[in-house]
Amino acid sequence: MKLCELGEFELIKRIKARVGHGSGILRGIGDDAAQLEIEPGFQLLTSTDLLIEKSHFDFAWTLPEDLGYKAVAVNLSDIAAMGGTPRYLYLGLACPGSAEVERIEAFMDGALELAENHGVILVGGDTCSSPGPWVISVTVEGVVPAGRAIGRDGAQPGDVILVSGTLGDSALGLSLLRQGGVVEEALAMRHHRPQARVELGQALAETGCVTAMIDISDGTVSDLGHILQASGAAGILDVPKLPLSDAFATALRNRPDLVELALAGGEDYELLFTTAEEDLAVILAVGKQLGIPLTPIGKIRSGEPVLYLRDASGHEKSCLAHGFDHFSPTSGSGAS
Amino acid sequence: MKLCELGEFELIKRIKARVGHGSGILRGIGDDAAQLEIEPGFQLLTSTDLLIEKSHFDFAWTLPEDLGYKAVAVNLSDIAAMGGTPRYLYLGLACPGSAEVERIEAFMDGALELAENHGVILVGGDTCSSPGPWVISVTVEGVVPAGRAIGRDGAQPGDVILVSGTLGDSALGLSLLRQGGVVEEALAMRHHRPQARVELGQALAETGCVTAMIDISDGTVSDLGHILQASGAAGILDVPKLPLSDAFATALRNRPDLVELALAGGEDYELLFTTAEEDLAVILAVGKQLGIPLTPIGKIRSGEPVLYLRDASGHEKSCLAHGFDHFSPTSGSGAS
Incomplete structure (x- = not known):
């Protein structure tokens, strides 16, 4: 009808x-x-x-x-x-x-x-x-x-940056779907049916140890950039530490440029957050209890809100925190 | 840019x-x-x-x-x-x-x-x-x-039906705008810049005397139909009592069919509400105090939720409370 x-x-x-x-x-x-x-x-x-x-x-x-x-x-x-x-x-x-x-x-x-x-x-x-x-x-x-909400603006120099789950799967899934071939179920589902980390967000807030938090919709680099800007701090992200799914890691071996999708692909809907070094054990225990991987991927530094990406050799380069801009003609992702 | x-x-x-x-x-x-x-x-x-x-x-x-x-x-x-x-x-x-x-x-x-x-x-x-x-x-x-919100579902048989302001101006304004000619400012503004009756709604709620209320977006007949359905009652609407602006009344003299716009044109954003007969004086005093005309235009009756329209000669006809249906190919209004 x-x-x-x-x-x-x-x-x-x-x-x-x-x-x-x-x-x-x-x-x-x-x-x-x-x-x-x-x-x-x-x-x-x-x-x-x-x-x-x-x-x-x-x-x-x-x-x-x-x-x-x-x-x-x-x-x-x-x-x-x-x-x-x-x-x-x-x-x-x-x-x-x-x-x-x-x-x-x-x-x-x-x-x-x-x-x-x-x-x-x-x-x-x-x-x-x-x-x-x-x-x-x-x-x-x-x-x-009252008093328990976590904004983007509380990250402090020295804080550890963590992320839940794995990164880049949704963007890789979308890119394969667009090519029209057979797409591994796990990747396609990360794009089609993202899991909102509701239980994790509540549990993290309950610890009182999270200083800033955001969900990754625009992309890791862009959303971390939002935290840095709101908190007035710099950040360093260890690219080799980005948590990747088996499917993503397999694809990455053939095409190293795909790391871009974990950095900037977006639509991961994982939680990206910061905590003081001394509270890290409390935070990691929450992840363990819920069965959700929580991975330290970098640190907050004092300074202007600039994000530095560090590669496996320890080399750092500053990175403009450009994420998905809906109006930019060069943005090609389907992120929302 | x-x-x-x-x-x-x-x-x-x-x-x-x-x-x-x-x-x-x-x-x-x-x-x-x-x-x-x-x-x-x-x-x-x-x-x-x-x-x-x-x-x-x-x-x-x-x-x-x-x-x-x-x-x-x-x-x-x-x-x-x-x-x-x-x-x-x-x-x-x-x-x-x-x-x-x-x-x-x-x-x-x-x-x-x-x-x-x-x-x-x-x-x-x-x-x-x-x-x-x-x-x-x-x-x-x-x-x-708490306890002061007014829904659509409390109209009782015997209640008086009232409406604020005047009806049909927005629909007439739109129809003239579409024809591309010069449109009287008052009519055009009723379409472009409708006034939300916020102060009136609050004052009416404060009286505790309003039994049901809705704003007219789909059209008088349709929105009154929503009250009748939610309240499980019938209603009679005296068409000659519909409050009309001077501009609308002038247009109506040349084209009597325009009365349809006051009945079903929609986007009036006036308040349509009901009150017990004995509370009518309290309600009318509110309108006087705010300088907003409030006009009794009909009554709630017991029975199935059917709306009857009564013309100047006292003749009644039942009216299907069809308002603006966004998906119907015959709906021609710009109502939202």
Whole structure:
């Protein structure tokens, strides 16, 4: 069935019928605004993203259910990067009237699957027509105990820089998908269904030992650059220490230039954060407990916010923290 | 200058430089999520909208500063319709790299002008490229004292239906703008710069006498239909009582069919609400105090959620509460 046959109000009714209930939701879908109760002692965290067909995603190599999953994941990841707990989801969806209702429902399947996994409930949004591309807006509201949120601005000279998981898989996956060949499942999934590190972000915030944190969306170098700029400090990154998956390491052996993807590919949605040297053991214990690799990859230095990359021979070069610029004609990644 | 020459990070820096500060904002633009303090005893209200070029707006007859103004207004209106106070604004903006930076800044001028008028502060958003149309997402968070929010679902048989201001001006203005002729300023402004009835919504909520409320975006008939459906009641609307501006009334004398625009044109952004007969005097006093006309236009009846339209001769006909359906090929309005 085409969307123009189903109609907007019927679409909203169908979405509403699938949505769960939760404590704190006084009004969800179906009024002018969602009305929510924030517990005393908690602060509100809000993140929002826009995703546009052909700019952020392409149905040629993306299933609608993966798109829904990822659209939610990138916002959960933002809440995770503040050390918060995501709670409420708002979805704006614009597509042409000729869009297949099945595709929209598959998109909703993916979005709601991930939301439910995290106890996040859809409480509002907007549906409208697009003259061309699909457009998706996602807003996630979360909470954090007062005083526990982690910003980008607290990194101190001497702090260790760590990253969760492995880097570059999503960008490598996308690059292979675009070439149209067979892509190893693990790499494709890192691109299509990134895991928001929500539990890790909360656990790290609970230690009180993390001085700055960000999630890697633009790319390691660029997002580390955001921490350096916000904190007013320099940083050194040991390139050989970047954690790589087996699949990525295998590809890298044939094409050493692929290291760029681990440095600047983006869409890893891993947590990149800093901690004082003396707190490193506490932090590493958190990773061990959750079964998530946490790898020290560099250090914060005093000085202007410049990032230095150090290679295996110990040679350092300064690196402009240029990440993915959505408006630059030379940016070729699909990062959001 | 073109946006692709300025770059995304420079654009964000420029926007950030223009934004004010306010109490309760622990982190605004420049981190993964906004971090906000909600006062004890208050609840959170959140509204979000998507606006797409050629579907919701057209630069052929819309100035970018008006577009920014209106994009914010429609969300403030949603918060107003709950009786709340808007506080925080999130803007997502996608445009092609070839977009003129001046146009983007004019858009921001309009958006921030209206936000500032209401003490609303921009605390986050997203910027990215679009392969074609401009896309704007707006999210507004507001607060309301616990227990004071007004939904759509409380209308009771016997209640009086009231509306603020005048109806149909925005739709008439748009229709004339599309024809390309000279359009009376008052009508054009109703379309380009709708006034969100924030102060009125708060004052009405404070009376404790409003049983249901909605803002008119889809159209009077459709939005009243939402109240009837949510409240499980019928309604009768006296068409001759619809409040009309002088400009609209003049146009109506030549073309009686234009009454459709007051009934179903949409984008009025007036408040449509219900109150018990015995509380009518309290409500009308609020309108008088604020200098905003409040007009009784009908009554709630018991029965299935059907809306009846009564003409000057007292003849009633039932009316399917079909409003603007974004995906219907027969919907011709520019309503959002």
